Amino acid sequence: MKILFLGFGNVARRLAAIVTDEGWPSRRGTFPVEVVGLFTASRGSLAGAVDLARARAELEATGRFDARHPLRTDMTPLEASRNLDYDVLVELSPLAIEARGEPAVSHIASALARGRHVVTANKGPVAFAYRKLAALAETQGVRFLFESSVMDGAPLFNMARVALRGCRVEAFAGILNGTTNAILCHMERGGSLEEGIAAAQAAGIAEADPSHDVDGWDGAAKTAALANVLMEADVTPFDVERRGIGSVSVGEVRRALAAGRRLKLVCRACRREGAIQTSVAVEEVAADDPFSLVDAYGAILRIETDLMHPLVLTQEGPEVMDTAYGVLNDLMEIAGTAERKGEEP
Ligand SMILES: NC(=O)C1=CN([C@@H]2O[C@H](COP(=O)(O)OP(=O)(O)OC[C@H]3O[C@@H](n4cnc5c(N)ncnc54)[C@H](OP(=O)(O)O)[C@@H]3O)[C@@H](O)[C@H]2O)C=CC1
Numbered sequence: 078m079k080i081l082f083l084g085f086g087n088v089a090r091r092l093a094a095i096v097t098d099e100g101w102p103s104r105r106g107t108f109p110v111e112v113v114g115l116f117t118a119s120r121g122s123l124a125g126a127v128d129l130a131r132a133r134a135e136l137e138a139t140g141r142f143d144a145r146h147p148l149r150t151d152m153t154p155l156e157a158s159r160n161l162d163y164d165v166l167v168e169l170s171p172l173a174i175e176a177r178g179e180p181a182v183s184h185i186a187s188a189l190a191r192g193r194h195v196v197t198a199n200k201g202p203v204a205f206a207y208r209k210l211a212a213l214a215e216t217q218g219v220r221f222l223f224e225s226s227v228m229d230g231a232p233l234f235n236m237a238r239v240a241l242r243g244c245r246v247e248a249f250a251g252i253l254n255g256t257t258n259a260i261l262c263h264m265e266r267g268g269s270l271e272e273g274i275a276a277a278q279a280a281g282i283a284e285a286d287p288s289h290d291v292d293g294w295d296g297a298a299k300t301a302a303l304a305n306v307l308m309e310a311d312v313t314p315f316d317v318e319r320r321g322i323g324s325v326s327v328g329e330v331r332r333a334l335a336a337g338r339r340l341k342l343v344c345r346a347c348r349r350e351g352a353i354q355t356s357v358a359v360e361e362v363a364a365d366d367p368f369s370l371v372d373a374y375g376a377i378l379r380i381e382t383d384l385m386h387p388l389v390l391t392q393e394g395p396e397v398m399d400t401a402y403g404v405l406n407d408l409m410e411i412a413g414t415a416e417r418k419g420e421e422p
Pocket residue numbers: 083084085086087088089116117118119120121154169170171172180181198199200225226227229281282283284285396397400
């Protein structure tokens with residue numbers, strides 16, 4: 078499988094660590110990986126037959142690709158998506174709110190328009206342009222997969238696609254932003270918002286711009302992405318009613334805790350009178366509510382459908398590895414589909 082990476086940060090480098098590990102070829106469902114390009118915004122980019130393990134080591138050691146690296150290129154990511162020879166675009170650039178998911182949306186669209194598969198963990202394109210990108214993928218007969226964009230690789234979209242066929246999702250509620258959940262837990266212990274942000278940055282979980290976590294934009298993007306994919310909505314993060322945790326004080330968090338309750342940032346969507354209403358807001362959760370058990374970077378999603386009783390998917394303490402695995406699972410899905418059709422990926 079020839080892969081073009083757009084973005085080589087926390088998630089991409091963890092994925093690189095998995096597929097270059099000596100145990101990789103013996104794992105079930107594996108496939109040979111060839112990397113034809115690695116693009117970053119400010120640390121240099123490579124095009125050609127990239128040695129993934131060496132590229133990762135170089136970036137981790139020096140923070141950039143050496144200007145004399147033989148594969149260094151001045152090509153832009155858009156030019157790469159249009160011109161390089163690859164099977165799958167792995168798009169792992171940061172969430173862009175003000176730019177409405179761009180430039181990732183254009184990079185993905187250009188790959189799909191060329192008949193190339195796309196895998197992303199970036200929720201921006203799903204939140205801002207799901208209908209357009211899914212339609213393009215369908216027309217071109219390729220896959221647009223994004224399992225890691227919500228709940229860090231937990232099999233959420235896979236579950237909905239495979240195991241909820243024919244059900245209509247009527248509503249969902251979830252704790253979907255790990256950074257704010259960990260910050261609220263830290264504040265329960267008397268810590269500050271700033272310390273919580275620093276810890277999430279050190280763990281590689283915070284967004285490149287952590288105000289996107291704190292102000293609820295990441296939650297709004299995940300809410301829009303889920304509503305678009307699971308409920309056939311056509312909303313963007315700007316349509317989601319949103320209140321982040323920026324104005325929540327340690328006193329408020331601790332008062333709730335003393336009363337046996339916890340403050341949580343909850344993402345919601347529901348069908349009401351033909352429309353889909355979406356919100357992200359801080360809620361007080363009772364001690365016997367499963368949402369109250371979600372600690373640190375954990376997540377939970379409760380889905381209501383018309384044919385099944387509510388389902389609850391929980392995830393304990395995901396790390397960047399979980400997100401990298403979700404991307405890998407999408408790649409395996411593409412490799413498996415190609416194998417079943419007797420084609421190269
Ligand atoms: N980290 C996590 O736990 C999770 C992350 N995600 C999502 O996955 C994506 C990647 O996350 P993560 O790896 O942590 O992010 P990082 O911020 O660590 O890395 C982002 C990478 O994208 C590069 N980049 C920025 N702009 C562009 C561009 N226009 N074209 C090509 N590359 C670009 C950056 O380059 P440079 O370093 O030069 O700026 C960097 O290499 C994000 O969308 C995030 O929301 C989803 C679930 C969990």
